[in-house]
Amino acid sequence: MAQQHLDPTDPQLGSAGPAPTGDVLAGYLRAQATEFLRALRLHRETGSGANGSEGSAEAARALRRSARRISASLHTFQPLLDTDWCEGMRPELAWVSGTLAMEHAYTARLERLLSALHRLSGSTAFPAQATEAAAGHRAGAPAGQTATQERGNLTVGAAKAGALLDRQLTLARTRAHSTALQALGSSRFHAIADKVAVLASEVPLTATAAAADLRPHARAAEERLRDAVAALPLITAGSPYNAAALVHGLSPDTVPHPQDAPWHQVRLLLRLHRYAREAACGPQGNTVVDLRLLSAGQALNRHRDASEAAAAAAQAARTPRIAPATAYALGVLHADQRHEVEAARFAFQQAWQKEAVSTR
Amino acid sequence: MAQQHLDPTDPQLGSAGPAPTGDVLAGYLRAQATEFLRALRLHRETGSGANGSEGSAEAARALRRSARRISASLHTFQPLLDTDWCEGMRPELAWVSGTLAMEHAYTARLERLLSALHRLSGSTAFPAQATEAAAGHRAGAPAGQTATQERGNLTVGAAKAGALLDRQLTLARTRAHSTALQALGSSRFHAIADKVAVLASEVPLTATAAAADLRPHARAAEERLRDAVAALPLITAGSPYNAAALVHGLSPDTVPHPQDAPWHQVRLLLRLHRYAREAACGPQGNTVVDLRLLSAGQALNRHRDASEAAAAAAQAARTPRIAPATAYALGVLHADQRHEVEAARFAFQQAWQKEAVSTR
Known part of the structure; x- marks a missing residue:
């Protein structure tokens, strides 16, 4: 399934040229x-x-x-x-x-x-x-x-x-x-x-x-990434204003938010993939395709940051004896950051789609 | 400015065929x-x-x-x-x-x-x-x-x-x-x-x-609509997750939200335009183009409904002696409805763009 995405002409992980050892x-x-x-x-x-x-x-x-x-x-x-x-x-x-x-x-x-x-x-x-x-x-x-x-x-x-x-x-x-x-x-x-x-x-x-040859190992890292991305709800994420990130926003178990976990996991796998390319190619391998990986990675960093900020706002709202106006502002802030989470997923979907087109 | 958008071949408001009187x-x-x-x-x-x-x-x-x-x-x-x-x-x-x-x-x-x-x-x-x-x-x-x-x-x-x-x-x-x-x-x-x-x-x-001839009057209604739409921030609205609707979400003068007024005005002008077409063409005029107007109008109805629901949540949060948990939930709800406002503007932008393409 993931294999079909791999591009044998990839200048960094493909079979052309002398193999990095x-x-x-x-x-x-x-x-x-x-x-x-x-x-x-x-x-x-x-x-x-x-x-x-x-x-x-x-x-x-x-x-x-x-x-x-x-x-x-x-x-x-x-x-x-x-x-x-x-x-x-x-x-x-x-x-x-x-x-x-x-x-x-x-x-x-x-x-x-x-x-x-x-x-x-x-x-x-x-x-x-x-x-x-x-x-x-x-x-x-x-x-x-x-x-x-x-x-x-x-x-x-x-x-x-x-x-x-x-x-x-x-x-x-x-x-x-x-x-x-x-x-x-x-x-x-x-x-x-x-x-x-x-x-x-x-x-x-x-x-x-x-x-x-380093490349089979680097490719395996890429496959783990692609498998994890394939399991993400990317069709939902690519449809703007899907309101998915705020579902359960008022449920008791929002810290941490379970729906964020697969995205956090992809963030880690993307980093492993990026470093594997780096190790196999040296820093001169940072070409156009790498910039796409970077922008996908930045979207996932933003996802993580917004997810944790939303949790911090929800956590602060549980402080005893706060004023209703404080709690209201924290509620607005929590929802705002959860929408940032949704926006980051949209940005990742857009970046990832570009990458898929360009490396095929 | 608005005149250039008008299409003389519009089957309902154009110059072809006998004029509705x-x-x-x-x-x-x-x-x-x-x-x-x-x-x-x-x-x-x-x-x-x-x-x-x-x-x-x-x-x-x-x-x-x-x-x-x-x-x-x-x-x-x-x-x-x-x-x-x-x-x-x-x-x-x-x-x-x-x-x-x-x-x-x-x-x-x-x-x-x-x-x-x-x-x-x-x-x-x-x-x-x-x-x-x-x-x-x-x-x-x-x-x-x-x-x-x-x-x-x-x-x-x-x-x-x-x-x-x-x-x-x-x-x-x-x-x-x-x-x-x-x-x-x-x-x-x-x-x-x-x-x-x-x-x-x-x-x-x-x-x-x-x-x-009824048509000059119907066209004037259309021009008033197009002028008002041209003054809307449609570039922002067409860019998903622009976070514009929640700006001032915590400012004291959020009820009613001043930034919503031009959209409410377009909603009324769109309705006037739609009824003017109806009057000039009879009910058989409800063709494909009308369906586009309907979907733009529905987006603006949703905009109005979400705007007023957000205001009701903010208003409820000002009730004296409510619990912080209640106020927090109302804050989340307010922000959620303001994002619905943003989503409705995006939907209107999409519907309007389709219409502009099809009637040119």
Whole structure:
């Protein structure tokens, strides 16, 4: 079923040209490991203030980026690598990138929700303020103060909802920051960094892997993606205003929303596919087709972000003793973000359709 | 600007074939007046119970339908008719159709909102229940009882929101029913009915109108429509998930929503255009092109209904001392209906575009 979608003339995964081998994979892994170590050094140099500096945030992003790519390669090309080493390494890398991702996720979620509240209030002054406020948070400005400044443009309900979300998500972000700092100072992390340092010079390929073809493994990753996409409700998603994302929006079990799970799964599989292409082709493989994958991936990132923002609004509405006006604003905000979820699915369907046409 | 859209080969308003004259208009007005009197007789025969029977509701719809058509013809073809008579008649017919429309509007609004609450709660059992409940209301069943039955499938917040809306809109509907009954028994209405009885046999055409061409007047109605449509933000509306309808969704002045007004105006102009074609061509003019006008008109009806339902949800959220869970559900419901507004604008844009292509 998925096989028929594969294009033998694909310049990256097709059969034309010399096959990328385990040696290419080893080069890719060494480069990613070197990038991991560079980011780690940068992170230590830029320090780690109360809420993190811009430089350390950038370093953390680079650390996550290389950790994700190493972990993905270990998954896709596992048969070419030492099994015990892979099985020991992957959960550790997932723990690193997952732990480092939380602080950024809470910051982005708060920005998204405050920006939506301002849009819903008809305030046009917000986007710049939101950026300033977020920068202020990063630089350690008191959260209460920025929240008060922002509330100037909002109605009472929206202002109270914004303050509540600001309080809850700033607290979560601060905790995530502490957790990340603790993680980076832990012996568990030092052991991972040591293993990555070894990887930067010595990749544990199996005996026959150096000359083995990478492409069957990369194609298998693509097939897993295509199978998962085929199971998505793409006909519904491609019909605008289908109102599917808000079904169950008032049911008790909305956090997390069960209907979002297959889309989150496709997001992960798309990333694995993209990294597999990268590993098999090197960075020069980022051609037009890759841009399409990127835009499909961006739609799925937006889907994930809106899904989690909607859940945060629903969660905040369960805070005891809030005013009805606050709860009303959070309800509007929740529905708005669920429609963002629906819009992101539509955008993915459009991007994916373009890709299917172009690679056939 | 609008003129270039007009198609001289339009089988109904074009220059081909014999021109429809004031005589045709007189025949149309006589037929509509006869229909008005028939509906009035039917309404008196079917009685007018506490909440109206199915037969009297049907009669009221027929009364409104003919009143709207007579009033529209008086507007579009005023130069062909006695000026004083027109000016005296039009506001009276508008009062009749407006007063008779309210009860049905509240019934439909409650159905729409309860149906949306069930959809948002993920309850699939609702559509049939909603119909039964609405029928129950019409037959005078106690509102509290049906509301309780429906709440079985809802979460607490959605159930309380549904009960609140049921209470408020049932009260409004009952008042509208009494107002309509009073209106139909008033001397003001009897004077209108007498004038319509005269119109059924004797149409006050001006001296030259019997042989005058109806088409320039019908075309002027079409131009007014096209000018108003040209001023709508159709590029935004045609881009799915533009999120425009929910902007200002949390601003204090959302009832009524100012951005909806030009769409409501186009809805009225579209109806005037449709009735002008009807008057100039007779009922056999209802061809394919008319079906397109109908689907554009249906989108604008949906726009109006969703706009008013969203306002009712926002209004209900201002009820003092409601629980936060109720307010949250009403916020979700408000946003859902504002997205229905956006979806209706998209549907109108699609229908209008089809029409523009086909009549050029």
